Each structure stands twice: as structure tokens, then as C-alpha cells.
Amino acid sequence: MKQLGQLFANNKNWASAIEEEHPGFFQSLVSQQSPEYLWIGCSDSRVPANEIVGLQPGELFVHRNVANIIVHSDLNALSVLQYAVDVLRIKHVIVCGHYGCGGIIAAMENKRHGLIDNWLCHIKDIYECHESRINKLESEDERTDLLCELNVIEQVNNIAQTTIIRDAWLRGQKLVIHGWIYSIHNGLLKDLDISIDAV
Numbered sequence: 688m689k690q691l692g693q694l695f696a697n698n699k700n701w702a703s704a705i706e707e708e709h710p711g712f713f714q715s716l717v718s719q720q721s722p723e724y725l726w727i728g729c730s731d732s733r734v735p736a737n738e739i740v741g742l743q744p745g746e747l748f749v750h751r752n753v754a755n756i757i758v759h760s761d762l763n764a765l766s767v768l769q770y771a772v773d774v775l776r777i778k779h780v781i782v783c784g785h786y787g788c789g790g791i792i793a794a795m796e797n798k799r800h801g802l803i804d805n806w807l808c809h810i811k812d813i814y815e816c817h818e819s820r821i822n823k824l825e826s827e828d829e830r831t832d833l834l835c836e837l838n839v840i841e842q843v844n845n846i847a848q849t850t851i852i853r854d855a856w857l858r859g860q861k862l863v864i865h866g867w868i869y870s871i872h873n874g875l876l877k878d879l880d881i882s883i884d885a886v
């Protein structure tokens with residue numbers, strides 16, 4: 688029995704709609720991809736990378752994990768970054784967090800969530816660094832949203848410090864790292880104005 692038939696039906700419709708609008712579209716992507724952007728975002732189903740920025744297959748290289756974290760020991764994330772920078776020669780790395788992030792909320796709670804708490808330690812560290820500033824805010828939502836923004840800033844800095852990015856800048860490769868945040872309330876992006884160019 689065929690499972691999840693609706694998804695296959697959706698896929699068929701999607702592929703034929705694209706092919707109808709741009710004949711030969713998929714064939715043109717078979718032998719190469721040349722995206723200009725690497726998107727590092729949250730796994731949250733409400734934050735779909737390509738859709739948010741209106742990009743087609745082939746235009747956005749994507750890495751997503753819980754709370755869009757890039758740590759220097761994560762071989763998965765670093766491999767994506769290296770391939771994007773060294774091979775695809777992308778021009779922009781975009782770290783995109785989102786308000787109301789479940790990973791951030793979980794990191795701020797004083798309760799256990801299982802294995803993921805080890806991952807969320809990275810967020811707890813950021814929280815501890817900025818605790819007094821965050822706790823001055825009145826509502827829970829404001830506190831969460833500030834930590835969502837601070838997390839993006841931290842991850843942009845982490846990326847800038849990787850050997851991958853430093854080596855790229857040393858050899859004169861043009862590459863900018865951006866920090867954005869997305870609102871699940873209205874579907875809009877905000878640039879946090881923390882872009883880092885070659886340093």
C-alpha cells in the first residue's frame with residue numbers, strides 16, 4: 688500500500704506547475720547548483736527557508752537545526768559551511784532565527800526535556816551572559832524574543848570565527864555573514880544589522 692499518498696500527489700502537482708512555468712527547469716539543475724546564499728535556520732516547520740525569501744530550488748543552500756545554532760564542534764554544520772564556502776562559493780551566509788522559538792523557550796525553562804538539553808546548553812550559556820538585561824523585561828514573550836535575537840548575534844559571531852570563514856577572507860573571497868530574525872506572527876523578516884564582512 689502506498690503511504691502518504693497526499694504528499695506524493697502534492698509533489699506531482701508542484702513539479703508540473705514549475706515545469707509548466709519554466710520548461711526545462713529541473714533538467715537545468717541536474718548538473719549544477721550555484722546558490723549565492725547559505726541559510727542557517729531553525730528546524731521549526733513554521734520557518735520554511737526557500738518560501739520566506741521567495742527562492743527556487745538551486746538558489747538557497749540550507750542548514751537547519753533546533754534554534755539555528757552553529758558550534759565549532761558540530762561536524763555536520765561545519766561540513767555544510769565548508770562546502771558552501773569552498774565549493775559553491777556562496778556570497779552570503781544568513782543566520783535566521785525566529786521569534787517564539789521553541790528551542791529558546793525550552794532553554795529558558797528550569798525543567799528537563801531529555802537529550803536535547805545538551806544541545807540547548809549553548810542557548811543557556813548565552814542566557815547566562817545576558818541574564819540581567821533579559822530579566823529586566825516585563826513579559827515572558829519579550830524575554831524570549833530578546834534571547835532569540837541574542838542567539839542570532841552569537842551564531843553570527845561563531846560563524847565568523849570558524850577557520851572556514853577566516854581562511855576565505857584571508858584569500859580575499861567576498862563573503863558577508865548576516866543576522867536576521869523572522870516573525871511567525873506576520874511572516875516578515877528583520878535584519879538585525881550585524882552583518883560582518885572581511886575582518
Ligand code: CO
Pocket residue numbers: 729730731753754755785787788789790791
Ligand atoms: Co525555533
